[in-house]
Amino acid sequence: MGSTWGNRIRISVYGESHGPAIGVVIDGLPSGIAIDEEKIVKEMQRRAPGKQVGSTPRSEADLPTVLSGLYNGRTTGTPLAMEILNTNTHSSDYDGFTVTPRPGHADYTARLRYKMSNDPRGGGHFSGRLTAPILFAGAIAKQILKEKCGVEIYGHIIRIGRISAPGWEEEEVPVIPAEGAFAQENTAVASRMKEEIEAAKLENDSVGGIVEVMATGFPGGIGSPMWDTVESSFAQLMFGVPAVKGVSFGSGFEVASRRGSQNNDHLAFKDGKLRMTTNHGGGFEGGISNGMPVLAQVAFKPTPSIGMEQDTVDLDAKENTKIQIKGRHDACIVPRALPVAEGCLALALLDAYMGKGE
């Protein structure tokens, strides 16, 4: 039951990169919510390959087809199923990786886990392509949250390789990058980040990064500690994406360096409204939302597929060997991963929100 997630909302993701289709079944959605499918397609294009700096030239339509759960443009309350047909696949590029596993990929571990029966083509079920159905589910969740309680979700890139930018921890109303632009509001920093990606690309290499996502308007009092909380659910969800190596909230790992007197978020009435004076907690105390913006960071490792020759083994011959990966790869997946992280936040928030009445 590995590719199933959620407590009240349940998503069940399926598909292999080079199989007939990938998709998702979303169970437990509230009924009667109008869904703007055009908006969802736009959201998915933010993740689609071939559209961002340094992304793979595999250009797919990635058009989602809804098979159930929508009627007259509204959610029915019964399972919403979506599929994306796979086209434009070059399966021969992937031959042999079960014998000489690519470093940083699941080739070797999947071989152990599935006893050589899994579909290796294009990474199979481990392909980054499988984030498309997650993003779709997240885009649905975004629209429901917006309608149910006015939540808005934002995201930006706060690190690419050696280049970093400040997060939204201190400020309540962030400056959001223009639609379609590189997702970093400081254009000078954005330029340097893009250069960092281009430099890696030129050297047949790749580079990692960190995204930060934020939700405004999420009401206080949501979440059921200890583990049915937005923090636990979002972390669980994000670590399902193979490239993710770290998840944090609010000030994240920075809290470790602080004194309590610096880190505590203090309560204050301001213009008759209760707020925290800072948002180091990222919107939660004790796992329950406090009405502040929800703020989280996710660290992505550099794309493991690089054009340079690398050390690996031949599992059949049981000897060390070299591998050079051909095919189409992103020099940096972070720009494409950002909407996925936003979608995961939406899913975690909606799942918790649905438990509100409990």
Place this chain on the structure above:
Amino acid sequence: MGSTWGNRIRISVYGESHGPAIGVVIDGLPSGIAIDEEKIVKEMQRRAPGKQVGSTPRSEADLPTVLSGLYNGRTTGTPLAMEILNTNTHSSDYDGFTVTPRPGHADYTARLRYKMSNDPRGGGHFSGRLTAPILFAGAIAKQILKEKCGVEIYGHIIRIGRISAPGWEEEEVPVIPAEGAFAQENTAVASRMKEEIEAAKLENDSVGGIVEVMATGFPGGIGSPMWDTVESSFAQLMFGVPAVKGVSFGSGFEVASRRGSQNNDHLAFKDGKLRMTTNHGGGFEGGISNGMPVLAQVAFKPTPSIGMEQDTVDLDAKENTKIQIKGRHDACIVPRALPVAEGCLALALLDAYMGKGE
């Protein structure tokens, strides 16, 4: 269903800090495993208050009583229930926090969530005391993992406030601090960390930190991507502890700064054995274990209870006010939190391991 966790093993934690008892029911354990209860008590003493640098003087026996699930010293395979009676409680210290919430605590959010019906005494169900049953479950999991597949679990402190120490990412066989000593193997760094805690204490303040936990001997091929994996389960579990603000694996957030060529763990046969040449992935590729040591980091915020006067609000009068927290508090919870993080790793590993046959 907030305080229930697990896929194959299920733990259900209960209790309030100043109620009659706290405890846990562990369901789904394998039968016939010999349990050394003395070892478990020792493990729990590592977390018990009053024993570490800067910890609260509330000195409790914290003795666990097993009510079911053990017979003739072995697990029965039916639910194992454990309780710890609460004694030595000073409930009057906590009066009024539902009206003037303590900054950094769940007083305000719990009031929203439970509509003023939760038990506020000593933090109620949000108390750090609730990590004792988690640790107990973890200590059971440790012994089962040890017997089932020889897993050993280690932990050390890699940051206290401004003082940091290197992690175990690069090395396979770490130097482990002596039992009972401060959990940092470099004694010079350990001294400075202890000073950092003492300094915070002297100023009626507190300080945060980061722990790193490691498991050796965990077999490859374990985990069911996308979400039934050690990474997702451990993160979900750790974020249930209110002070945790970040969780990462292997090189953690550091991966974001790297090139793929630097970060990829390469496969190599060495003395006929397949290993990765580095462990930046922390023991996983694509969510499945690769046979390398499992390595994770957890960031804890500074104890929010500090002796200094702080800003807060009076929720009844709807006006800003000040609060000075009395009572017994840790200047730094990190040393006591370390065995809890180790226990959570054991639980996540065992839960995944039990799915091995699937």
Place this chain on the structure above:
Amino acid sequence: MGSTWGNRIRISVYGESHGPAIGVVIDGLPSGIAIDEEKIVKEMQRRAPGKQVGSTPRSEADLPTVLSGLYNGRTTGTPLAMEILNTNTHSSDYDGFTVTPRPGHADYTARLRYKMSNDPRGGGHFSGRLTAPILFAGAIAKQILKEKCGVEIYGHIIRIGRISAPGWEEEEVPVIPAEGAFAQENTAVASRMKEEIEAAKLENDSVGGIVEVMATGFPGGIGSPMWDTVESSFAQLMFGVPAVKGVSFGSGFEVASRRGSQNNDHLAFKDGKLRMTTNHGGGFEGGISNGMPVLAQVAFKPTPSIGMEQDTVDLDAKENTKIQIKGRHDACIVPRALPVAEGCLALALLDAYMGKGE
């Protein structure tokens, strides 16, 4: 994770018949509901041994102690834990059943499942005693349902051995037996049922039966088909009781003999209120409640422990042998099982009701 049940409410039952204690943790209850503990004790006494016709003379206080989740007489919304200490146990009566298993008991199957490590004393985790914590959880659920939406739960015995009585399928307002009396409203039938039990007892034998439970006042529109429904949840819960061999709703197995024209429940406005003209569906269409009384039947097999000599095997000697079971046993568990079935209905209803807002 065998002894854990529920979707929104989660109960985790633990304990062995002759271990230190049995109990339950109930997670996910709404906060702020006043609980009348005296009423709960009364409910539990309906199940307690030594109080009913033909029940075992093992007389236990069976007093539940609440360890968490209640504060100032109201649910806190955090886990509610309850324990019952075991006293008055005669463990020697049970020696040897792992070698010569009792027919109709789990002695043999538990030996296979737990590889001889489970606690066999008094049936261990398989003892009927373990229904006490379920009943406790059900009694809590009853009170919450009553407060939340005015639900009342009733039960009666509709079969003991060869003696049967009509169910409540056709009538809306059933005649309820007086408190403390045998749970069959027709006193002549009740007498014959009691005689049936006494006759079995005199012959060192036992007898089975069927109970029917009903809930009035449960609102329509509750349940999430296909499987998150009262019908699926109640059946799942009841089959956890070892003696249960059948569960049905409304007209139950009788529907199989009918024509559609006889069986369909027709809708009609009566005094401006929408009702079904019959209740063959037992309160559900398509898994969703329709506002009619919820009606279910549960079949219990005769107590397998009987005083007569029976055929069995010696698993060590691998030969056929005889067994004569000593100790204290119910000639008929049905009267004591009735409140358990009522409690299970309350749990299934509350679990579904909590999903109302989703």
Place this chain on the structure above:
Amino acid sequence: MGSTWGNRIRISVYGESHGPAIGVVIDGLPSGIAIDEEKIVKEMQRRAPGKQVGSTPRSEADLPTVLSGLYNGRTTGTPLAMEILNTNTHSSDYDGFTVTPRPGHADYTARLRYKMSNDPRGGGHFSGRLTAPILFAGAIAKQILKEKCGVEIYGHIIRIGRISAPGWEEEEVPVIPAEGAFAQENTAVASRMKEEIEAAKLENDSVGGIVEVMATGFPGGIGSPMWDTVESSFAQLMFGVPAVKGVSFGSGFEVASRRGSQNNDHLAFKDGKLRMTTNHGGGFEGGISNGMPVLAQVAFKPTPSIGMEQDTVDLDAKENTKIQIKGRHDACIVPRALPVAEGCLALALLDAYMGKGE
């Protein structure tokens, strides 16, 4: 999360009767099992409309398309997704049922539950058509069980209206009806059952029935009481089918009429092999399998759609009215439901079997 079922195997069913497609995602299957797709299609044809006595003339190809989870004819171990495109739909037949609900259908309850947003065409997500994906999942489970431990699954019809036939409770090796024939081994009884269906059909009426399913070869020692058992899982699964009103095991409701001395299954060595001398328990004691054939019964109500005029209400006008249902309907769904019940048994057995190593 209503249409999701399972503990280790997780099925997620989606689709509406007249939407683009129906289907299922099956997560958690073991890897490397060869699947005979032709056999699955044959199995599905047993349920397909237009092929059985008294079934609806809606004749659909009902051809399943596998989208993921199979590679080179074997299960990959990652989610197996299947879809069936909907064709040959007459949506206009179903207009207006949200205003004048059909008796015995979910029209009214779905209106309450989904606030008039669900897809009413052809019964939407409540259509009997949704049993096709369940059957598909069951057919996969059958093949895996066969390969893993030699399990064979059988089924027959033991009641149609007033005509009944004996079950397989007493005999170990049942006589199985020839493939394609009416599923009752006594041809005289089979004829009378078919006449019972024809008689109902002629009168524009319908008739209910009971099926019995059996699994041979399932090993002893499987299941985790109290609730992670075949009995609880099968009952939960079957009650997800709207027409099911009762589920029982072994001797079922008949146990209620018996003495313990009659009902207990006695253990005996016979030809060196341990068996029960009878199978009243249907293969389980205390929720754990005992190695005997697994035996269960399921009661189906008569098809609620009948050609006769029936009483109902006009929910808009708030007045009583009449309804006459046009369209294509089964006079008896029992023959088509039989393979679904067999499939559900296979799913419940496989789900439990996968927990064997735990």
